[in-house]
Amino acid sequence: MQLGVIGLGRMGLIVADRLIEGGHDVVAYDLDEAAVERAGEAGATPADSIDDLAERLGEEKRIWLMVPAGEAVDATLAELDPHLDSEDVVVDGGNSHFERSVERAEATDAAYLDCGTSGGPASAEAGFSLMIGGPRWAYNELVPAFDAVATGPAGHDRMGPVGSGHYVKMVHNGVEYALMQAYGEGFELLAEGRYDLDLESVARTWNNGAVIRSWLLELCEEAFREEGTDLGDVDDYVAGGSTGTWTVQEALEQEIALPIIYQALSERFGSRSPEEGRFSRRLANRLRYGFGRHEVARREE
Ligand SMILES: NC(=O)C1=CN([C@@H]2O[C@H](COP(=O)(O)OP(=O)(O)OC[C@H]3O[C@@H](n4cnc5c(N)ncnc54)[C@H](O)[C@@H]3O)[C@@H](O)[C@H]2O)C=CC1
Numbered sequence: 001m002q003l004g005v006i007g008l009g010r011m012g013l014i015v016a017d018r019l020i021e022g023g024h025d026v027v028a029y030d031l032d033e034a035a036v037e038r039a040g041e042a043g044a045t046p047a048d049s050i051d052d053l054a055e056r057l058g059e060e061k062r063i064w065l066m067v068p069a070g071e072a073v074d075a076t077l078a079e080l081d082p083h084l085d086s087e088d089v090v091v092d093g094g095n096s097h098f099e100r101s102v103e104r105a106e107a108t109d110a111a112y113l114d115c116g117t118s119g120g121p122a123s124a125e126a127g128f129s130l131m132i133g134g135p136r137w138a139y140n141e142l143v144p145a146f147d148a149v150a151t152g153p154a155g156h157d158r159m160g161p162v163g164s165g166h167y168v169k170m171v172h173n174g175v176e177y178a179l180m181q182a183y184g185e186g187f188e189l190l191a192e193g194r195y196d197l198d199l200e201s202v203a204r205t206w207n208n209g210a211v212i213r214s215w216l217l218e219l220c221e222e223a224f225r226e227e228g229t230d231l232g233d234v235d236d237y238v239a240g241g242s243t244g245t246w247t248v249q250e251a252l253e254q255e256i257a258l259p260i261i262y263q264a265l266s267e268r269f270g271s272r273s274p275e276e277g278r279f280s281r282r283l284a285n286r287l288r289y290g291f292g293r294h295e296v297a298r299r300e301e
């Protein structure tokens, strides 16, 4: 299948790579020329504008957006719009708010698939988990592409109508915040508590058969191995927060109690106050690099 990929950063380049490895033809575009060049080296056909990308795709366009959520998605869709009709399919693989995805689907002539993507850049080799919303025919049409970008056929599914893919991903991120907070608190007690422990060894032991083993716990093990058992100069500043905020806002609207996710979100905001030194926040800061390659805030010497 021929696909256009727009946005070739940490995630989009992996999408393009995996599509190419899966035998698909990729036409690639990014505002950043160096990113387009990297995609070209990986076997994609470089495009120098969105018009160029659309012309190279011909009839029945399949286009995967992997740009930052918000204005970049709207700007890209505005430029794509004159080229799109009801035979075309647009996938938004970023962390867009689900309500914005519903509005965008209504505003375009193309079939719109909102695709929550989990796994982060660290899952380049294994593939992603994809949570997809939108018209069934468009999902079915793109199954070979989803097979290639996900871990395989079991790594993606249609969640329901448009909006549901990003809704499920939003809740996923709320759970991610809570799990990071729980691991952070446990390791903080171990770090500050009564025994002198090697936390990499604790994480490795837990990862081998313990009830609480998980990929995030493997990333804790990696963080202690690479930074040291005291996390070295990793600061207690945790960035991000938008997807967790949306999860809590939705819970308030639906009158569903999510105390643990709310606490994890407020811990994250609390990390930005002048008070310093929480081990749990330092581990959360380092874990966001582990899965998302988000920059690690480090303490000044
Ligand atoms: N990094 C992660 O762990 C994950 C990120 N996501 C989501 O995937 C999306 C992309 O994230 P990343 O790849 O991490 O971001 P990134 O910042 O690494 O890459 C974004 C790319 O989009 C390009 N871009 C920005 N505006 C553009 C425009 N108008 N037209 C064409 N290209 C444009 C940038 O030049 C950049 O190369 C975001 O919505 C993010 O929230 C989803 C799951 C995991």
Ligand SMILES: O=C(CO)[C@H](O)[C@H](O)COP(=O)(O)O
Pocket (backbone or CB within 6 Å): 095, 117, 118, 119, 120, 173, 176, 239, 240, 241, 242, 243, 244, 288, 291, 292
């Ligand atoms: O979606 C992701 C992981 O699943 C991204 O890494 C996202 O950036 C995480 O959310 P936040 O930036 O709020 O920490």
